[in-house]
Amino acid sequence: MAEVLVYVDHVDGAVRKPTLELLTLARRIGEPVAVALGKGAEATAATLAEHGAVKVLTADAPEFADYLVVPKVDALQAAYDAVSPVAVLVPSSAEAKEIAARLAVRIGSGIITDAVDLEAGDEGPVATQAVFAASYTTKSRVSKGTPVITVKPNSAPVEAAPAAGTVEALSVSFGENATGTKVVARTPRESTGRPELTEAAIVVSGGRGVNGAENFHVIEELADSLGAAVGASRAAVDAGWYPHSNQVGQTGKSVSPQLYIASGISGAIQHRAGMQTSKTIVAINKDAEAPIFDLVDYGVVGDLFAVVPQLTEEVKTRKG
């Protein structure tokens, strides 16, 4: 059966959820062969095997952490050469997209980014994308070379599908450009203990209506009662009320959770671009005319400082 290369996003061996979703999609096309790089690469194998990886190619070298992107491209290319896959699937993180794009140039292939679904087709995998701030849905395929496709988080269910997951060491020789961009310092982001924004099943976001960094605890408390991630609109981020890493929208994160709760967010195109594909959308805004209400399944016109704490209390009570 044809093999599909899957690039693994992991943190010290802990596989991130979007990679498991990729394995679900990869199995629609062929047999998944995973590629895990860097510290903890071998530790990914058990989880990957549980979710359908027939093989796990691993490599570790200081170059992966010390230099930007290119060493990983060299490694993914080595895996490509070793496997000759029918497709290469990569999670749509900022770094992984860059790795995928450079691989595509090297192997003479077209690339599709930010797919939200993938199915097998007569002429190769067909990718679904949400474009123009999710106002259109397109179906596309790569027409030259081996398809390289990056897939957004929450695009497929995580499914158990036990496979061999045989670990094989990948031999990588780094090219002369591998050491071009040095990572001279790295400051890990402090964990908030909340789910990752792009991976969360529920996202609670605050915008201009939150009116100050000191008020964001209202949003955080609701998020914590629901086990949700916290997002912010560009207005709230630009005002310095919440970190840019939590920004939802065109220039921030694009999210597609089961439930999206927008509080004090008007719903400008910039924001809609990042959340319009959410399954259920709920908004709280004091302006009944706010465009966000065009998107909602349920909306409350009112003061978020009254509605959100009451909702938080009610959630806690119901959850006991």
Place this chain on the structure above:
Amino acid sequence: MSLRIVVCVKYVPDATGDRHFADDLTVDRDDVDGLLSELDEYAVEQALQIADEADDAEITVLTVGPEDAKDALRKALSMGADKAVHVEDDDLHGTDVMGTSLVLAKAIEKTGYDLVICGMASTDGTMGVLPAILAERLGVPQVTLLSEVSVEDGAVKGRRDGDAASEQLEASLPAVVSVTDQSGEARYPSFKGIMAAKKKPVESLDLEDLEIDADEVGLEGSWTKVESATERPARTAGTIVKDEGEGGKQLAEFLAGQKFI
């Protein structure tokens, strides 16, 4: 020696307008106003700041696009760039990222460069991979998605804020850089800048000038094929209630009904 900066910009349909696909499934440029991609203004701004710090620098702004794309170049020139290069050719219609990056790379090499600066993504295609592809094609370091950037002693330094960590990066010139919308607010063109821009040179190049065959680009030469584009159905109107003191509880009731609580 002069620091040669090339800023790649894109002329895009206005994101606040009603964007559509044309019959051939390319972006419809006729029914919606175009403009310099907002995210590329940050690239122009950082180029201007780097040029200010350098003893001697020249900023060339480069675009690939139809006749109207000159508007994007003019905007960048009025912000303060020195000259412009416009690659325009009927055979470019429908070119995807692989073809566009090929054209840009050839035009950058022809222009001569020490530093290429791009925005983080376009506001229409939103792929965000073109800067990485350019670095691959040009064979120079990729220093991308920077929130802070500076050039000193023949090296580019910058901060990249990733999902897991914030990284300080460093590479020797020549290099390809991309900057995010966190890199600093872009300036508005001054009246003087707008007037001066009218006199700045705009060089036009076509595929022949760049020694690129027509079949390497365009819709036919595209490396990807859009098979269908469907307008997303409007979301069915939801329930909207006015908070009369029980809004939070009503919302909880809805969420419980949907099994979220």
